[in-house]
Amino acid sequence: MTDEADILQTRNLKRTKLGPPDVYPQLKEQKEDKLNDHSLKKGFSNPPVTQNECGSAREKIKAKGLSSLHQSILNSAKDLAQTKHNLNTVNDNVTRKINQKLDFWSVNPRSNRQTIKKFFGDLRSSSKSLSSLVKSRIPSFQKKDEILDLMAESEVPVIRAIWFMKVSAVHVSNISKKRNTSIALEWTKSLVEYLRENLSRFATQHADVSKNSLLTGNKATQEANAAKNKWNYTLRLCHCMYQDGLLDRQEFLIFLVKWVHELKIAEKEDILKHLVQVMLTYFDDVVENFSTSRAAAYMCISKLNSLAEIHSVRSSFEWDNAVKECHIPARSDCSYHDALLLIFSSVLQRIAMKCPTALVYQRQWMSPLGEGLLVEKESPLDHLTCYPASLPFAKELTEQEIAQLRVEIQEHTEDVRARSVIAEERWIMGDDNNPPSVIAMLTTLDEHNFYTAQQDKQHTVVAGLYKKVFGAASKPHSDQLRDDAPLVAGLCEWAVTHHRTGSHRWLVVAELLKKRQTALALLADGAQGGSKGKKEDFVFQDILFKYLNESAPTWTVNEEDRIQFKNMMILFGELVRSLFSYEKYLKKLISRGDLPMRLSKTTVGSQQDFTILCKELHTLPRHIQYVLSLPLTDTHKEELKQRSHLLFGSAVVQASLPLEYINTHKELRASLLHLDSCNTAPYDTLSQLNEVMERFKILPPVYKYMITQRLTEPILPTVPQKQPGSTPIIMPTVYQVELMYFLMELSGDVRLMMVFTMEMMNRFVGLKDFVPVPLDIYLCITAVLKKYQTCLLISERDTEFVFDALSRLTEEDSPVSASERCILVYRQELHKASPKLSNNREEPNSSKYVISKKQRPAVPNSMAGCRDDFKEALANPNQINIADISAKISDDEAAGQSFVS
Numbered sequence: 001m002t003d004e005a006d007i008l009q010t011r012n013l014k015r016t017k018l019g020p021p022d023v024y025p026q027l028k029e030q031k032e033d034k035l036n037d038h039s040l041k042k043g044f045s046n047p048p049v050t051q052n053e054c055g056s057a058r059e060k061i062k063a064k065g066l067s068s069l070h071q072s073i074l075n076s077a078k079d080l081a082q083t084k085h086n087l088n089t090v091n092d093n094v095t096r097k098i099n100q101k102l103d104f105w106s107v108n109p110r111s112n113r114q115t116i117k118k119f120f121g122d123l124r125s126s127s128k129s130l131s132s133l134v135k136s137r138i139p140s141f142q143k144k145d146e147i148l149d150l151m152a153e154s155e156v157p158v159i160r161a162i163w164f165m166k167v168s169a170v171h172v173s174n175i176s177k178k179r180n181t182s183i184a185l186e187w188t189k190s191l192v193e194y195l196r197e198n199l200s201r202f203a204t205q206h207a208d209v210s211k212n213s214l215l216t217g218n219k220a221t222q223e224a225n226a227a228k229n230k231w232n233y234t235l236r237l238c239h240c241m242y243q244d245g246l247l248d249r250q251e252f253l254i255f256l257v258k259w260v261h262e263l264k265i266a267e268k269e270d271i272l273k274h275l276v277q278v279m280l281t282y283f284d285d286v287v288e289n290f291s292t293s294r295a296a297a298y299m300c301i302s303k304l305n306s307l308a309e310i311h312s313v314r315s316s317f318e319w320d321n322a323v324k325e326c327h328i329p330a331r332s333d334c335s336y337h338d339a340l341l342l343i344f345s346s347v348l349q350r351i352a353m354k355c356p357t358a359l360v361y362q363r364q365w366m367s368p369l370g371e372g373l374l375v376e377k378e379s380p381l382d383h384l385t386c387y388p389a390s391l392p393f394a395k396e397l398t399e400q401e402i403a404q405l406r407v408e409i410q411e412h413t414e415d416v417r418a419r420s421v422i423a424e425e426r427w428i429m430g431d432d433n434n435p436p437s438v439i440a441m442l443t444t445l446d447e448h449n450f451y452t453a454q455q456d457k458q459h460t461v462v463a464g465l466y467k468k469v470f471g472a473a474s475k476p477h478s479d480q481l482r483d484d485a486p487l488v489a490g491l492c493e494w495a496v497t498h499h500r501t502g503s504h505r506w507l508v509v510a511e512l513l514k515k516r517q518t519a520l521a522l523l524a525d526g527a528q529g530g531s532k533g534k535k536e537d538f539v540f541q542d543i544l545f546k547y548l549n550e551s552a553p554t555w556t557v558n559e560e561d562r563i564q565f566k567n568m569m570i571l572f573g574e575l576v577r578s579l580f581s582y583e584k585y586l587k588k589l590i591s592r593g594d595l596p597m598r599l600s601k602t603t604v605g606s607q608q609d610f611t612i613l614c615k616e617l618h619t620l621p622r623h624i625q626y627v628l629s630l631p632l633t634d635t636h637k638e639e640l641k642q643r644s645h646l647l648f649g650s651a652v653v654q655a656s657l658p659l660e661y662i663n664t665h666k667e668l669r670a671s672l673l674h675l676d677s678c679n680t681a682p683y684d685t686l687s688q689l690n691e692v693m694e695r696f697k698i699l700p701p702v703y704k705y706m707i708t709q710r711l712t713e714p715i716l717p718t719v720p721q722k723q724p725g726s727t728p729i730i731m732p733t734v735y736q737v738e739l740m741y742f743l744m745e746l747s748g749d750v751r752l753m754m755v756f757t758m759e760m761m762n763r764f765v766g767l768k769d770f771v772p773v774p775l776d777i778y779l780c781i782t783a784v785l786k787k788y789q790t791c792l793l794i795s796e797r798d799t800e801f802v803f804d805a806l807s808r809l810t811e812e813d814s815p816v817s818a819s820e821r822c823i824l825v826y827r828q829e830l831h832k833a834s835p836k837l838s839n840n841r842e843e844p845n846s847s848k849y850v851i852s853k854k855q856r857p858a859v860p861n862s863m864a865g866c867r868d869d870f871k872e873a874l875a876n877p878n879q880i881n882i883a884d885i886s887a888k889i890s891d892d893e894a895a896g897q898s899f900v901s
Contacts, residue, residue, distance in 0.1 A: 031044070031046075032044050104137065104138050104139075104140045104171050105137050105138075105139060105140065106140050106142075107139045107140060107141050107142070107146070115139075116139055116150065117150075117154070119133075119136070119138070119139055120150050120151065120154040120156060121154060122136075123151075123154070123156050123160055123161075123164060124154050124155060124156045124157065124160070126157075130160065130163055134167075138164075138167060138168075138171075140168065140171055140172075141168070144186075144187070144190040144194075145190070145193075145194055147164070147165070147168065148190075148191070148194050148230075148234065148237075149230070151164070151233070151237075152229065152230040152233040152234065153226075153230075155233070158236055158237050158240045159240070161237060162237070162240060162241060162244070162246065165187065165246075169183045169187070182248065184246060184247055184248045185248045185251060187241070187246070187247065188247045188248040188251045188252050188255075189251070191234060191237070191238055191241075191247070191252075192251075192252065192255045194230075194234055195231070195234055195235070195238070196259070198227050198230045198231045198234065199231055199271055199274060199275065200271065201223075201227040202224060202227035202228050202231055203270040203271045203274075231274075235278065238252070239281070242282070249285065250289065250291070250292070252282075253282060253285060253286055253289070253292045254291070254292060254295060254368045256275070256278060256279045256282065256286075257279065257286065257292060257295045257296045257299050257368075257369070258295070258299075258368060258369050259275055260272065260275055260276060260279055260299055260303075261295075261298070261299040261302060261369050263275065264306070265303065265306050265307065265310065265337070265340065269336065272340075273336070276340070276343055280343070280347075283347065283350070287350055287351055287354040287355045288354075288355070289355075290355065290357055290358055291368065293351050293354075293355040293357075293358035294358040294359075294365065294367075294380060295367065295368050295369055296347060296351060296358075297348060297351050297358055297359055297380040297381075298367065298369060298380050298383075299369065300344040300345075300347050300348040300351075301348065301380055301381075301383045301384045302383070303340065303344045304341070304344050304345065304348070304384065304391070305383065305384075307337060307340060307341055307344075310337065341392060342392060342393075342394055345388075345391035345392055345393075346393075346394070348384075348388050348391065349388050349389070349391060349405070349409050352388045352409050352412045352413055352416070353408065353409060353412055356412045356413075356415060356416045356419075357419075358380070359379055359380055359381055359413075359416045360379060360416055360419045360420050360423055361377075361378065361379040361419075361420035361421075361423045361424050362375075362377075362378075362379070362423065363376065363377055363423075364376050364377075377424075379416070379420050381413075381416065387409075387410065387413050388409055388413055389405075389406045389407075389409040389410040389413060390406075393405065422439065435486055437483075437486065437487060438486050438487060438489075438490040441468075441469050441487055441490055441491070442490060442494060444465070444468045444469060445465075445469075445494055448461070448465055448468075450502065450504050450508070450790040450793070451789060451790055451793075451833065452793070452832070452833040453793055453833065453834060453835055461508075461790070461793045461794060462508060462511045462512060462515070462794055465508070465512065466512055466515050466516070469487065469491075469512060470484065470487065470512070470515075470516050470519075473516075473519045473520060473522075473523045476523075477520060477523050477524045480520060480523065481520065481539065481543075484516065484520075484540075484543075485543045485546075488513065488540055488543045488544070488547075489543065489546075489547050489551070491509045491512060491513070492509065492544070492547050492552075492568075492571065493551070494509070495508075495509045495567065495568075495571045496552070496553060496564050496567045496568045496571060497564060497567075498560050498563045498564050498567070502790060503748075503750050503788060503790075503791060504750075504788075504790035504791045504794065505567075505571075506567070506570050506571045506573075506574050506750065507574060507750060507751065507791050507794050508794060509571060509574070509575075510571075510574035510575055510577075510579065511794055513540060513575070513579050514578060514579060516539075516540075517539045517540065517579060520539050521539070537578075537581070538579065538580060538581045538584065540579060540580070541580065541581055541584055541585075544572075544575065544579070544580050545585065545588060548585075548622075548623070548626060549622075549623075552568055552622075552626075553565045553568055554618075554622050554625055555617045555618050555625050555629075556618050557618055565625075565629075566701065566748065569629050569630060569631055569701040569748070570631070570701070570748040570749070570750075572626075572630055572631070573630070573631035573632075573701065573705065573748070573749065573751075574751060576630065576631070576632065576636070576639075577751075582630065582632065582636065582639040582642070582643075583638070583639060583642060586627070586642055586643070586646060589623050589627070590646075594621070594623045594624075595623070595624070595627070595646060617629070617700075627643065627646070628700060628702070629700045629701050629702055630701070630702060631701045631702050631704070631705040631747075631749070632702055632705065632706075633705050633706060633709045633752075634706065634709055634710065657703075658703075660695065660699070661699065661703045661706075661707070663695075664692060664695050664696055664699065664703075664707065665706075665707050665710065665711075667688070667692045668692055668696070668707065668711060668743070669710075669711060669714065671688060671689055671692065671739070672711060672714060672715060672736050672739065672740075673714070675733055675735040675736050675739065689739070693746075696743070696746060697746060701747065701748070704743075704746065704747035704748075704749070705747055705749050705752070707743070707747075708740075708743050708744050708747050708749055708752060709749075709752060711740065711743065712740065712752070712756050715732040715736045715737070715740060716732070716756075716759060716760060716763060717729070717730060717731050717732060717760070717763045717764065717767055729767065729770060729771060731767075731771065731774060732777065733777075734774070734776045734777050734780055737760075737777050737780050737781070738780055740756065741753065741780070741784055744756070750788065750791050753784070753788065753791075754788070754791060754792065754795070754798060757781055757784065757785065757802075758798060758801060758802075760777075760781065761781065761801070761802065761805040762801075762805070764777075764778070764805075764809075765805055765808050765809075768808070768809075773809055775817065775819040775820065776819065778809060778819065778823060779819045779822055779823065782806075782822060782823050782826050785802060785826065785830075786826055786829075789829075789830070789833070792830075793833060793834065796834075796836060799830065799834050799836075799837070800834075800836065800837065802830065803827065803830055803831065803834070803837055803841065806823055806826070806827045806830075807827070809823065
């Protein structure tokens with residue numbers, strides 16, 4: 001009866017055609033079999049795991065707080081990871097600790113050879129387990145060649161040989177002081193050298209035996225066979241270790257290719273024959289790597305050229321454009337060379353199909369085929385006088401298969417040639433992310449001369465460039481914006497990359513996008529029939545956010561990434577003025593959950609924020625880095641409040657500033673005021689400035705922008721009212737101006753530099769009626785404008801203003817000093833660089849422009865004697881008293897400066 005009950009208990013309740021049978025197995029002491037008052041009255045009930053299974057956890061989160069819940073989730077995740085690690089870790093507590101003195105004994109020339117042979121005999125025998133061998137004393141060798149010789153002579157199975165190599169490696173690593181060396185790399189080099197020696201020995205002895213048949217059976221034959229056995233045994237050992245990842249695969253493959261490349265076909269035929277077979281064994285892995293594939297391509301082309309020279313078929317290698325085929329005649333009288341021709345041709349064709357990037361033109365490539373061999377500006381196919389598709393194929397293939405392979409190889413070769421042309425032009429091949437329009441745009445930017453606007457006959461350098469980059473907006477608004485997306489991303493990459501230079505890039509990109517935004521806004525108004533709809537201020541907001549989210553650089557430990565990160569911050573410091581909404585950016589991050597919590601709730605002057613910003617920035621997520629570093633000035637009051645409230649929990653910007661920023665700003669301001677009270681820069685002030693500058697350099701861009709903007713106002717000259725004496729005239733010193741420009745260069749705020757320069761020149765023009773023009777400051781301003789002329793020419797209004805200000809400065813007829821002459825030269829260059837100035841403004845016929853007519857300025861009468869004195873001083877320096885000449889010059893400072901001509 002019991003058996004029948006068991007059968008009924010486990011029988012199928014329903015026979016289904018799909019899936020496993022429906023069976024309800026029963027367990028001992030299960031809950032359903034327990035009888036109590038509740039189950040007798042109401043039956044069995046299976047309560048849920050949690051009472052709030054289908055509800056919400058909002059009340060629980062609200063009670064505990066989001067930060068504590070987030071921390072509990074992190075702790076739970078760490079516990080799960082630790083539990084998983086413990087479960088996947090083998091318990092090795094019972095492993096016997098190896099005693100170096102007892103378990104290993106060092107082998108030297110006086111050691112007992114019989115004991116060594118007995119150990120390797122036991123290692124060869126399958127009756128001796130590896131665990132029993134561990135208990136015995138293990139020999140330790142100084143040279144790896146001795147280990148390989150003994151294992152090959154004893155014919156130790158490969159698996160057990162690898163075990164002994166691992167044990168020896170552990171022993172050597174424990175007693176060696178070189179902890180950073182790779183054991184796999186050391187064994188790879190040892191096996192490579194051992195292979196080279198045995199193959200050379202085998203080929204030499206085999207050649208000697210073949211020349212003299214009387215030596216057959218003697219000692220030379222035995223040595224040749226022993227070398228061959230060692231060669232074959234080492235090959236099996238290398239193959240097994242290569243498959244198990246115990247060798248440095250990159251080094252091993254490069255060795256094989258380099259070895260074949262070094263052997264000459266006419267001299268080392270026996271060695272080359274064996275070595276080519278080994279290379280073909282690993283050829284599938286060779287074509288998986290760019291470096292090995294490129295080295296193999298150079299090697300194959302070199303061997304094909306050698307075969308052509310040997311058989312004098314160089315003429316048949318020429319490419320015939322009419323036939324589009326190159327036939328290499330097979331040499332039926334030399335089957336060895338025919339086999340090499342087919343092997344090297346097949347290898348090169350396989351590389352063209354599987355790794356075409358290895359054949360693309362490169363400007364520089366460090367070839368592993370030679371020590372320090374730098375290959376510049378070429379492709380491997382440059383050394384081949386025909387296409388890879390024209391090389392011969394194996395005879396076993398049918399004509400249809402050969403024709404199909406030729407077409408496929410030719411397609412890859414044409415792709416290589418197209419990519420090489422683009423690589424030679426320094427831009428990558430177009431794809432979905434980089435269409436041809438982007439490549440054309442980048443080429444246009446590279447070829448454009450930003451130092452003058454005369455090339456396009458436009459008023460600014462951006463006006464002509466805009467038409468080449470974007471063209472007319474003719475499509476509907478949404479379609480046109482979609483087509484412009486890759487161009488906008490390409491412009492950002494051009495402005496950020498460290499492969500290009502020029503501080504004008506950020507202003508050029510901002511000006512181009514501003515013009516395009518205006519054009520798209522007009523296009524949208526035209527589509528609405530001129531009706532006033534909702535104006536979209538930030539057209540490229542989504543495109544720029546996608547760039548930040550996917551491809552923008554981040555702050556890492558790499559110096560190149562840091563340069564690109566700084567460039568990107570300067571770029572978005574320009575875009576945030578009118579093209580990129582910081583407010584929308586923060587809202588988008590909050591909605592996505594990229595800013596889950598505040599960094600810290602700090603008080604005024606906390607040093608913790610500065611540590612996070614400056615020293616641990618590379619450890620923070622992408623968008624946290626951007627929010628912390630994106631440059632904002634005091635003009636972005638609302639954006640600064642949002643940033644402060646979001647990151648530090650305080651809407652008061654001043655309350656969230658780090659202590660390092662406050663101290664740096666205070667010390668720089670004090671240094672500027674101290675320079676104002678000195679005619680020359682004191683040594684103490686300069687030494688203090690160096691210390692403050694070092695701290696200023698490591699500040700995030702947002703704080704650099706804020707400091708430079710707040711320091712500009714105190715050093716600007718004050719213009720008095722019409723009543724004399726009503727307002728004191730405060731003039732900056734040249735040291736203050738130089739320091740201000742230096743700070744702006746460090747911060748990268750080129751826009752502020754231009755605004756500061758315009759304002760200072762405007763105030764100096766207003767002060768001309770009250771005080772003499774400070775030529776030293778004007779000379780400093782001219783030097784800055786000369787350096788950043790590419791930035792000045794972007795704005796037509798700024799260019800015209802600078803020209804007019806310089807004209808007012810030099811409008812009077814007076815002797816020309818050296819400083820004024822420099823200003824005149826730059827004014828003339830600016831006149832030539834701007835088409836509007838060249839067309840609408842004429843240079844005044846002033847005597848100060850004699851320098852432009854290749855004439856020497858008039859020499860003041862007071863300097864006639866000084867000129868003679870200087871001539872005598874140059875001719876006889878030991879007989880002239882320089883103090884007397886200096887006294888004459890000091891009497892007339894203007895005339896002294898006019899001496900420079």
